[in-house]
Amino acid sequence: MAGYLNLILRLTIWFLLTDDLSWANILIGVTVSLLLPRGATNPGTLKDWLRTLWEVVVAIPQAYKEAFEIMIWPHRHEVVTVDLAKPRRSPGLLFLDIFLITFTPKTIVQRYREQGWYEVHRIQREEVP
Amino acid sequence: MVNFLSYTCIVVGLVFWYWGTWPLLGQRSVLYKLHGLSVADTLGSMAIIVGLLLRIPQEWPLLVLALISLAIWNTVLGYVLAYCSTEDRGYDG
Amino acid sequence: MTLVLIAMIGALLIPMIEALRDDDIWQRMLAFASIATKTSVMILVIALLQDDRMMALVGVIILSVGNAALMLLAQIIRRVNDVMEG
Incomplete structure (x- = not known):
């Protein structure tokens, strides 16, 4: 089921780019996609995908909130923390996880380790020992 | 009303641009500047494009594609730059 | 809207100054990344102001492929640095 998401993604990009819903265009789009x-051999479950996609939607207002926070109160201190990744993720879901963390302005994923954790670079208001 | 909203979005985007780009001139680390750029180039540009979207709604397919590619590419570029500019300290032996 | 465009050009000057001034390669890469995004957003703004759909299409295509070049460049610089040091 999650394999269809790949197809839907390609078709969405195609229709947004061409802005044309004629039969010929639909046929070309479907054929090409x-x-x-x-590539994905292990697509992951549909439930995981839906949850992660929902988290992406929630992350957008969250990102703007953080942006205003760091504009109003200066965050001068940098720390590197280690976060655990969720277990048994497919490459696509890992990509979305890294995307989610890096999208919010206070945190950037620096490195992903094969053993299942991220190095996350954060900025903070107060120094943490 | 729509005009006012659209100007608000564009102005917010411009404020983000200036605020986030300004630290580039300072002497902070690359990663610290990257946080600023993620405010400016991702969120600021997205706000500007939403502003344009409100003004010219008939061009929505192009602008939505612009929004999506902005969000994805800038974020991934942030990750790649962060990954490449830091040394691998080899925790995993 | 002309004022908006002038403000955008002003914002574009900041990373340009930084790219010219700093010798560290990663600080320069940051500045270039910033320039790339800002110019393509400017292309979009100008295109939609002039109601020119083709130009908007070009802007969107630049937005969606332009950063890929910078990512490849970043990887190459990292490799080259590794080779030079090791």
Whole structure:
């Protein structure tokens, strides 16, 4: 089921780019997105995908909130922390996880370790020992 | 009303641009500046494009694509730059 | 809207100054990344002001492929640095 998400993604980009819903265009889009090779061998479950996609939607207002916070109160201190990744993630879901963390302005993923954790770079208001 | 909203979005975006780009001139670390750029270039530009979207709604497919590619590419570029500019200290032996 | 455009050009000057001034390669890469995004947003703004759909399309395409070059460049610089040091 999650394999369809790949197809939907390609078709969405195609229709947004061409802005044309005629039969010929739909046919071209569907054909090309079916013909393009699919890389993911382990797509993950649909539930995981839906939850992560929902988290992306929630992250947008969160990102603006953090942006205003660091504009109003200066965050001068930098720390590097280690966060645990969720277990058994497919590459696509890992990408979305890293995207989520890096998208919010206070945190940036510096490195992902194979053993299942991230190095996250944060900025903070107060020095933490 | 829509005009006012659209100007608000664009002005907020411009404020983000200036605020986030200004630290580039300072002497902070690359990663610290990257946090500023993520405010300026991702969130600021997204605000500007939303402002344009409110003004010219008939061009929505292009602008939505612009929003999506802005969010994804800038964030991933932030990650790649952070990854490449820091030394691998080799915790994993 | 002309004022908005002038303000955008002003914001574009900041990373340009930084790129010219700083010798550290990563600080320069940051400045270039910033310039790339800002110019493509400016292309979009100008295109939509002039009601020119083709220009907007170009802007969107630049937005969606432009940063890929910078990512590849970052990887190459990292490799080259590794080779030079090790």
